[in-house]
Amino acid sequence: MAGINASGADTIGVDAAFTKGIVLQLELIDENATATLAQRMARLPELVDCCIELRGDLGAGKTTFVRHLLRALGVQGRIKSPTYALVELYEVASADGRHFSLWHFDFYRLQSPAEWESAGFRDTFASTGLKLVEWPDKVADLMPNASSVQVLTTDVAIKIEVMTDGSESRKLDFSAHSPRGDAVLKALA
Numbered sequence: 001m002a003g004i005n006a007s008g009a010d011t012i013g014v015d016a017a018f019t020k021g022i023v024l025q026l027e028l029i030d031e032n033a034t035a036t037l038a039q040r041m042a043r044l045p046e047l048v049d050c051c052i053e054l055r056g057d058l059g060a061g062k063t064t065f066v067r068h069l070l071r072a073l074g075v076q077g078r079i080k081s082p083t084y085a086l087v088e089l090y091e092v093a094s095a096d097g098r099h100f101s102l103w104h105f106d107f108y109r110l111q112s113p114a115e116w117e118s119a120g121f122r123d124t125f126a127s128t129g130l131k132l133v134e135w136p137d138k139v140a141d142l143m144p145n146a147s148s149v150q151v152l153t154t155d156v157a158i159k160i161e162v163m164t165d166g167s168e169s170r171k172l173d174f175s176a177h178s179p180r181g182d183a184v185l186k187a188l189a
């Protein structure tokens with residue numbers, strides 16, 4: 001459903017009637033468990049057109065999760081972190097053989113709304129494909145009156161927390177922000 005938020009940004013893809021999505025909590029005891037989750041997600045048909053926000057402090061495991069997901073989708077060679085470039089683009093194939101674009105964003109160093117516009121990110125988020133977004137709050141911070149969910153047309157948000165016991169364990173809090181997000185979380189539950 002299309003809508004215009006207060007900053008004037010298009011929010012095509014966010015269903016205005018969608019208020020309360022499914023939530024899910026998982027504990028991943030080590031990086032192997034993170035890899036296993038990424039492999040399960042890579043098989044979901046919804047991924048060919050989906051936006052996933054990855055939240056959490058530096059070192060939580062956002063990029064690590066993306067790397068395992070890219071590997072599970074067949075990406076070979078070195079996987080760069082888009083810390084300076086803001087985005088890396090991949091062409092991948094789903095389990096059922098459909099080809100799609102995958103954008104890995106890291107907005108930690110996003111400076112201004114002008115940078116957002118000139119890089120064409122508005123168009124990217126309106127395009128079909130998988131968008132994996134680290135530091136979504138940096139986008140919302142630059143666009144007053146708009147939440148990251150609206151600007152990025154987020155389907156699923158994942159908050160990753162490091163356990164305080166010094167282990168490799170990570171607590172993941174998932175929330176769905178669209179019917180598609182609900183479908184993803186149902187498949188993972």
Ligand SMILES: Nc1ncnc2c1ncn2[C@@H]1O[C@H](COP(=O)(O)OP(=O)(O)O)[C@@H](O)[C@H]1O
Nearest residue numbers: 029030031034058059060061062063064168170
């Ligand atoms: N369960 C786990 N899941 C993901 N990463 C883990 C886990 N346990 C330890 N790690 C380590 O934590 C670090 C996470 O770094 P990174 O993915 O770059 O974080 P972020 O992108 O959130 O800043 C990596 O060195 C990774 O090997």
Ligand SMILES: [Mg+2]
Nearest residue numbers: 062063106134
């Ligand atoms: Mg990172």
